[in-house]
Amino acid sequence: AQSVTQLDSQVPVFEEAPVELRCNYSSSVSVYLFWYVQYPNQGLQLLLKYLSGSTLVKGINGFEAEFNKSQTSFHLRKPSVHISDTAEYFCAVSPNNDMRFGAGTRLTVKP
């Protein structure tokens, strides 16, 4: 069985501060990993993905994530956040032909 755990349901942060959103997964097979962002009243949009190769993955809007196989983690980071980054962020795994999502982390950027 596979599962995704997002360790923080809410993360408040001030503008221009760094942020890390944590994601751990469990799977009996090798996985593909994804981070999505959801703005209010919209569908999910892909931020970045890890399929293979370099464990540091860069995505859109200045976000990056690092795959750590030994810790089964795929944490999302941004060195300096903007007000516009306020949204819900979802970590997802695709161990088989489907895609399973974590519970989400609400990032709130305050001025």
Add this chain to the structure above:
Amino acid sequence: DAGVIQSPRHEVTEMGQEVTLRCKPISGHNSLFWYRQTMMRGLELLIYFNNNVPIDDSGMPEDRFSAKMPNASFSTLKIQPSEPRDSAVYFCASSVQARTEAFFGQGTRLTVV
């Protein structure tokens, strides 16, 4: 491409009525997913299709829910009869092939009163 298109965007119906949600995936995509999003349960995978064939429907909550994909460009999710606890946002997503990124539609917000 216009992306994944879902209709309607909003649906309000009375308990006991039949509800049909529609999805047009991105042309050329072979996998299609239906998700349900609620505050309590987050984003749940209901069912997914590969090449129009249902692969895993273990996430479908009850027999009141059914999904079809008669061709590569159309899928429906039907609830009959609907209940207030079915109120949620339903998302359709498609991908080129299994295990690649999924593209989401705007969702259908269903309210059952």
